[in-house]
Amino acid sequence: MAHPSINPLSETFGAEVIGLDLRQPITAEIIGLLNQALLDNVVLVIRNQDLTAQEFRDGMANFGEPMLQHRAHFRLPECPDVSRIVNRENMRPASMWHTDHTNHQRPPKATILYARKLPASGGDTCFANMYDGLENLSGGTRARIENMITINDMEPDSPSYSDQDRAAYDQGVRHPMVRTHPETGKKALYFHLTKAMGIEGMETRAVRPFLEGLLDQAIKPKNTLRHHWTLGDVVICDNRCAMHRADPNFDQAEERLLWRIILKGDRPV
Template sequence: MTTEKTTAEAGTDGGIEVRPVAGHIGAEITGVDLAAGPDAAQVAAIRAAVLRWKVVFFRGQRLDHAGHVAFARRFGEPVVPPRRGKASPPDVPEIETTADRLELGGRFGMPHDEWLRRRRHTLHRGWHCDHGARVDPPAATILRAETVPPYGGDTTWANLAAAYAGLSAPLRAFVDGLRAEHRLGVGYQPRPGEDAYVRHLLDHQVATVHPLVRVHPETGERVLFVNGYYVEQIAGLSRPESQAILDLLLDQVTRPEYTVRFRWEPGSVAFWDNRATVHLAPSDNAHLDHPRTMHRVMLAGEVPVGVDGTPSEALLGSEPGRW
């Protein structure tokens, strides 16, 4: 499925226009009012665009919480996270709201910028798919901007299918048969003494063995299922071997040609395939005196399956379909 056309790499389908914004990932969609509810043809076109371009962007939308959830339901079943931040609307359990410093500053007994540094002490640590340590990570995420700073606060996505295809044939054959343990909180640097965030991680631990290369359930593409935030170690390799291979793969995934960066505006919506992308939330706005309030809905996903047909194996803290 694709909405890619020969004319300027853009196309119109279901009355909407899909205009790619980067060579391997990302397209902007116009001509649809998400609050009014897209019709069946528009839903099909949006779904095809998400599968083709991995993340699509809408601007100038006027969604409220109910409209956000209703739009998400056209594409799958929204999950209801058991734990949400204090900024999340109490009467709409499908929506998670983050308000940056307003939400996270001081939550774990440290300033937000220190907490961020401890989570992102290497260049790769911030890259992640949503809830990748679960045995059934969400299939997709729909993120809506309410308030954004006048500058800074951009989000970046990377195309995991393009990254896999860009590997040499011998390396693809090697990683096809590997599996890796994904664990919540991997790589976080504890604070000396009592660390409330470490206690939080231990109290809510989640771990899964996923194929390092998963087969996308809709497109059939092979996807390099790796990220810097959750992957603990490649199974069967020594830790130094594992780290060297992971660094190589993460360098591949985050090559600029496989990424797209989005400048948020109030009313912007990003809809991405969480099975075929990783993303990097911004770290350039914590020092700015401007709020950044975002609302997220995630769609239930499948248990990943590797090239050999073997599914992921839950180790701790998650069961398929149960949040």
């Protein structure tokens, strides 16, 4: 099996993978190379894939163990490890910076998106490198957040969660604001803007403005990457050191459908 080529997408992070067919068995050596490339680059774009849901799931299982996503309604019946991300059925593009599923004790280490239907223009997914995001904070802010704990729940105003989803997954989970990546050992800023409903020791009404202020300091053009989708792209994001958002700047009369897999992660520390 020929080695795929891995090319940087920017000066700071992100890489594209060319010459890999996720339908085919992948050697342990190449899986090792790809996993290292994800650790080094934070975001990987694997081009030109033509996959059924099961092939997508099985290909991604080379990177880790898929975990069930909390919106049961959007899981594919034929392959429940794959969920739909769509601007239909009470779901809207997640346009705020976040990392996925922080209302879980062990949030996913990676999110993987596969474009299925795209609007004629727009609908990009944007990524932010949060190792650099932490470095971008002022010394005073960094000292203030070093031991902060966020309290995470499902967004109370989102109609995309069913009562059953909330009963299973809405549990006020606590996570460190600064986490240490379990594989690279580096620290990153870690929170979900709309799921961090509280911060220990902070008045509730102060939380959202505080988090928005952190994003203003942390996320700069230099540590962001904009992915303009082409059908066939599979994008893997390391959730332990990156945030992402969907750009809602597209015609909502058009359907934008991505398939998503998330991979089991560690408890953040």
